[in-house]
Amino acid sequence: MERQPTIKDIAAELGISISTVSRALRNQPDVNPETRKMVTDLASQMDYQPNKVALSLLNRQTNTIGVITPNLDYVLATMVKGIDEVALEAGYTVMVCQSDESFGREIVNTKRLLESLVDGFIVSVSSETKVFEHIKNIQKKKMPLVLFDRFIEGMTVPSIRLDNALGGRLATQHLIDEGYQRIAILAGPENLVISNNRMEGYLETLKANGIRANKQMIIHCDFNQQYAYEATKELLSMRTRPDAIFTISDRMAIGAMLAIKEKGLNMPHDIGLVGFNNEPVTNLVTPRISSIEMFAFDMGKAAAKMFIEMAHGHEHTNDQQKVFKPKLVVRESSKRT
Amino acid sequence: MERQPTIKDIAAELGISISTVSRALRNQPDVNPETRKMVTDLASQMDYQPNKVALSLLNRQTNTIGVITPNLDYVLATMVKGIDEVALEAGYTVMVCQSDESFGREIVNTKRLLESLVDGFIVSVSSETKVFEHIKNIQKKKMPLVLFDRFIEGMTVPSIRLDNALGGRLATQHLIDEGYQRIAILAGPENLVISNNRMEGYLETLKANGIRANKQMIIHCDFNQQYAYEATKELLSMRTRPDAIFTISDRMAIGAMLAIKEKGLNMPHDIGLVGFNNEPVTNLVTPRISSIEMFAFDMGKAAAKMFIEMAHGHEHTNDQQKVFKPKLVVRESSKRT
DNA sequence: TTGTAAGCGTTATCAT
DNA sequence: ATGATAACGCTTACAA
Numbered sequence: 001m002e003r004q005p006t007i008k009d010i011a012a013e014l015g016i017s018i019s020t021v022s023r024a025l026r027n028q029p030d031v032n033p034e035t036r037k038m039v040t041d042l043a044s045q046m047d048y049q050p051n052k053v054a055l056s057l058l059n060r061q062t063n064t065i066g067v068i069t070p071n072l073d074y075v076l077a078t079m080v081k082g083i084d085e086v087a088l089e090a091g092y093t094v095m096v097c098q099s100d101e102s103f104g105r106e107i108v109n110t111k112r113l114l115e116s117l118v119d120g121f122i123v124s125v126s127s128e129t130k131v132f133e134h135i136k137n138i139q140k141k142k143m144p145l146v147l148f149d150r151f152i153e154g155m156t157v158p159s160i161r162l163d164n165a166l167g168g169r170l171a172t173q174h175l176i177d178e179g180y181q182r183i184a185i186l187a188g189p190e191n192l193v194i195s196n197n198r199m200e201g202y203l204e205t206l207k208a209n210g211i212r213a214n215k216q217m218i219i220h221c222d223f224n225q226q227y228a229y230e231a232t233k234e235l236l237s238m239r240t241r242p243d244a245i246f247t248i249s250d251r252m253a254i255g256a257m258l259a260i261k262e263k264g265l266n267m268p269h270d271i272g273l274v275g276f277n278n279e280p281v282t283n284l285v286t287p288r289i290s291s292i293e294m295f296a297f298d299m300g301k302a303a304a305k306m307f308i309e310m311a312h313g314h315e316h317t318n319d320q321q322k323v324f325k326p327k328l329v330v331r332e333s334s335k336r337t
Numbered sequence: 338m339e340r341q342p343t344i345k346d347i348a349a350e351l352g353i354s355i356s357t358v359s360r361a362l363r364n365q366p367d368v369n370p371e372t373r374k375m376v377t378d379l380a381s382q383m384d385y386q387p388n389k390v391a392l393s394l395l396n397r398q399t400n401t402i403g404v405i406t407p408n409l410d411y412v413l414a415t416m417v418k419g420i421d422e423v424a425l426e427a428g429y430t431v432m433v434c435q436s437d438e439s440f441g442r443e444i445v446n447t448k449r450l451l452e453s454l455v456d457g458f459i460v461s462v463s464s465e466t467k468v469f470e471h472i473k474n475i476q477k478k479k480m481p482l483v484l485f486d487r488f489i490e491g492m493t494v495p496s497i498r499l500d501n502a503l504g505g506r507l508a509t510q511h512l513i514d515e516g517y518q519r520i521a522i523l524a525g526p527e528n529l530v531i532s533n534n535r536m537e538g539y540l541e542t543l544k545a546n547g548i549r550a551n552k553q554m555i556i557h558c559d560f561n562q563q564y565a566y567e568a569t570k571e572l573l574s575m576r577t578r579p580d581a582i583f584t585i586s587d588r589m590a591i592g593a594m595l596a597i598k599e600k601g602l603n604m605p606h607d608i609g610l611v612g613f614n615n616e617p618v619t620n621l622v623t624p625r626i627s628s629i630e631m632f633a634f635d636m637g638k639a640a641a642k643m644f645i646e647m648a649h650g651h652e653h654t655n656d657q658q659k660v661f662k663p664k665l666v667v668r669e670s671s672k673r674t
Numbered sequence: 675t676t677g678t679a680a681g682c683g684t685t686a687t688c689a690t
Numbered sequence: 691a692t693g694a695t696a697a698c699g700c701t702t703a704c705a706a
Contacts, residue, residue: 001397001398001456001457001478001479001480001481001648002478002479002480003397004453004478006682006683006684007683007684008683008684016692016693017692017693017694018683018684018685018693018694019685019686019692019693019694019695020691020692020693022684022685022686023685023691023692026685030691030692031691031692032691032692035691035692047474047477047478049451049452049453050452050453050683050684051394051452051453051682051683051684052452052453052454053390053393053394053399053453053454053682053683053684054394054453054682054683054684054685054698055683055684055685056390056698057388057390057391057394057682057683057684057697057698057699057700058683058684058685058686058697058698059684059685059698060338060340060698061338062390064432064454072409072414072417072418073414077409077410077414080409081409081435081437084434084435088434088442088445088446093432093434093449093450093454094432094433094434095401095430095431095432095433096431096432096433097421097425097430097431098418098421100418105425108425109425112430113430114386115386115387115388115389117389117390117401117430119338120338137384140384141338141339141341142338142339143338143339144338225617225621254621257621258621261623280562281618281621284562284591284594284595284618284621284622285621285622285623286598286622286623311338343698343699343700344699344700345699345700353676353677354676354677354678355677355699355700355701356676356677356678356679356700356701356702357675357676357677359700359701359702360675360676360701363701367675367676368675368676369675369676372675372676387699387700388698388699388700390698390699390700391682391698391699391700391701392699392700392701393682394681394682394683394684394698394699394700395681395682395699395700395701395702396682396700396701397682453683
């Protein structure tokens with residue numbers, strides 16, 4: 001890589017001092033118009049670009065946000081897009097690191113970015129993450145930190161999250177309203193808060209409708225189409241099989257759908273299905289899958305906005321949380337009436 | 338954000354000079370074991386982290402790669418994941434910027450990152466991009482630059498690309514082999530090289546099989562499910578409708594599929610369909626869609642490897658290109674025999 | 675073995 | 691209107 005031109009080079013070339021060059025370039029008053037012209041002309045001729053690293057060192061801020069995400073699947077990619085959008089607008093650049101749902105990689109990523117490269121973090125923790133020292137570390141340094149999507153129970157961190165329990169309630173109540181009685185749930189990994197919250201909504205709603213929850217109807221499995229497929233096959237081979245399934249992700253809904261079709265059951269007649277996330281794919285399959293919309297793009301934007309407010313030193317409390325309300329989107333897979 | 342501890346602080350606290358601290362911290366010889374212990378102990382107690390910005394300024398390199406991508410849809414997200422993987426391994430951090438298929442945002446992103454924030458670039462140009470001054474600019478600065486996926490015709494830039502024409506040939510030949518005669522193509526935007534290459538493969542193969550290309554069977558439309566849906570409706574209402582459609586992306590294949598189903602046609606009997614990318618969704622719909630696998634993850638890894646070689650000053654020629662061979666994956670949508 | 679000082683590119687403060 | 695200098699945090703000759 002070639003050495004880039006600096007104000008020093010410009011100053012030397014023009015036989016003036018670097019402070020004058022600096023001033024001229026930044027349109028400060030108190031600089032002779034002729035001098036300014038000389039400087040700006042030469043600068044653009046040399047294709048001079050101010051060195052952001054030097055500025056970062058000087059100002060002790062990099063105008064960079066470290067974004068750590070477990071993956072870039074639909075929901076998180078959409079959120080990251082929202083973050084990107086707002087950040088760019090506000091003069092921030094975003095460093096996206098994928099932890100790949102691995103605790104180890106999350107640690108490594110955090111540590112790297114922490115080394116004075118970023119002004120703060122917007123983080124969604126991996127499904128493996130059960131210890132939060134690295135997150136506390138960020139807080140200890142008083143850096144702006146916003147969690148999004150996946151959050152941490154029992155820790156007060158500013159965050160953007162979804163009312164997952166409501167999502168669970170909406171889905172379950174809808175199935176009940178459509179006349180389904182034996183509603184199974186494919187829940188996510190056990191330690192994942194969002195997954196548990198969706199399940200709580202499910203349990204709550206069953207109870208509110210006088211339906212006894214059945215442990216055999218509650219399956220924990222990875223956020224994964226294959227597992228969901230297997231789990232559904234299992235469910236469908238029960239002596240009293242479920243007549244509806246609520247999966248806490250659309251990926252899982254697809255897996256469930258494959259198993260249902262294989263079994264020769266008709267949706268929504270024989271069995272109902274509701275997913276979560278409202279991914280485009282729900283519209284592409286036959287029958288189309290009902291799902292819970294979570295406004296991922298807006299959530300991303302909100303996360304970035306909250307971050308920027310914190311970075312600009314606006315007062316904020318640590319337990320500031322913005323909670324988005326999900327919305328039920330009814331499609332053929334669950335519409336029996 | 339709190340001021341982070343520096344070696345200066347450590348030195349002051351211990352009453353020694355900063356160079357000694359620096360040496361102790363970096364395990365240099367020539368430093369008294371006792372001094373070293375004092376220093377390292379205090380450092381870890383203060384949770385000292387070396388300031389990367391200062392180091393970047395000193396070394397004139399940031400160990401950061403600027404990745405510019407038009408979007409984070411399946412293919413590019415997968416490639417970015419590959420880039421990430423290799424980069425992390427090699428001690429680089431990745432800054433991902435989405436241009437959102439907009440030329441303007443691509444320019445802005447490039448310019449920002451160029452301001453000495455990154456050591457070089459791995460870029461996939463937006464579909465809008467027809468002028469390449471910003472890319473030439475990077476080259477002029479002698480920064481490592483690798484293009485991936487989308488590349489530029491008539492410019493010699495190191496790049497990782499797919500043999501798109503081969504992809505077009507594989508798909509088309511397969512359809513012909515399955516007995517389809519009137520094969521339409523939903524090509525992408527006209528100025529996009531990858532799209533044109535796929536079409537060339539299509540045209541070539543028709544010719545090689547003695548089939549006359551029909552202009553009405555060649556539709557240019559955005560990489561977009563909705564457009565593909567409209568275009569297919571149009572195609573299917575022709576007096577002599579096509580009996581097969583090759584779409585140059587799986588998204589478009591889904592759009593086409595919707596139109597085909599709406600028309601009540603049976604796949605693969607009445608009409609054949611082949612997509613491109615081999616996205617997971619091709620496996621989720623009924624019938625499953627045949628597609629062209631492009632090994633996106635490996636392509637991303639290769640891009641990062643090439644970048645790192647360049648950054649390490651390995652000799653390279655500007656026209657160094659790694660071309661991946663796509664593979665046909667046959668599924669039900671096109672298997673008539 | 676340790677300290678001093680220059681330098682990385684820039685801005686801000688204080689002269690001139 | 692312009693210049694000299696210190697500072698940001700660090701490394702690295704060079705000196706002690």
